[in-house]
Amino acid sequence: MVLEPLTEAHLSDLAKVARHDDIWTYLDEATPEAEQEVDSLITEALQEQEQGSRLPFAIINRDDARAIGTISYIDIQPTHHGLEIGWAWISPAYWSKGIARESSYLLMRHAFEDLGAVRIAFKTDSRNVRSQRAIEGLGATREGVFRNHRILRDGFLRTSHFYSVIADEWPAVRASIEARSRSSAG
Template sequence: MTNFLVSPITLEGQLVRLEPLSLVHADGLAEAGSDPAIWRYMLYGNLSLPGAMEAWVRDILQRQGEGTDLPFAVIHKPSGRVAGATRYLEIRPAHRGLEIGGTWYGIEFQRTGVNTECKYLLLRHAFETLGCIRVQFKADANNERSLRGIERIGAQREGVLRNHMLLADGRRRDSAYYSILDSEWPAVRAHLEALLARD
């Protein structure tokens, strides 16, 4: 596929709806992100502070305007509430690849089917609509919960970039990288569909 056009779209499943991120979501995101524990491993710092979420949304929307990111608000359909956010980033049309990341959920939406369905919707769109040949993920190498979540969906661990990033509090972050290739997608899709049927 040669038409690699990553543009705002709504992706909908049984449990979640991924809507193009906008300032309309800022209050709901602030409510979902009110627990400081959510931000321990995140590059952005503590978005539970007053005014921080709106500033973050504006920054991410600016990145979207530059063509580097495509952010989504994650809507929990049963409650109608904003559960968190996720996005495509590191978008590389010439190489038909991108990253799924910047993902976070409110505490009450963690360890539910929300993350599994979000990843399923994003991966399906990336491989089946955009024609990606590679989708990558990265996480703080010390964030065991994120690492387990990435491994649970079937991504292959590729290695660790040491001292990869400086976090808002000055800590040095090592980043673990994972990927799924187009040749692996059919098996990963079947695996995710089985997980979703259980959840």
């Protein structure tokens, strides 16, 4: 798996993998049925990048060099040296294969070690137990719950679980992720 900056060149691959309803169950977007809808998501991500509020990446499968999902830095706060890792979605064909963990690890490592971040946040829908377990598996600390945090497109009142990793925790978190990666590879 490789991360590369998201561009329109990833549209064809992402349009193919985005058609799985399971990806969008807890996101505030309908399942994209057409390439045009995925194109709109990419355009929005790139516009947010221009505004400085998001830095989107395509998740690339090394075996065939195809995009299998996306992940982003969001809620970027340069003054406070913090950001969130989110807007992550991956083809269900790659779930439970360590792709989300590896993608998050690469972004955390870059944020802490190259960008000087002091805090990285994650959030997920309270109903998305799979995502909660994945975030906890990274070594993130659950900070709390925002009840009725967002009103989703269907009117559902979403409750969100918030997690973080802070700079002081990063060396232990990094070592734990790297040890798990070595043991699953061997």
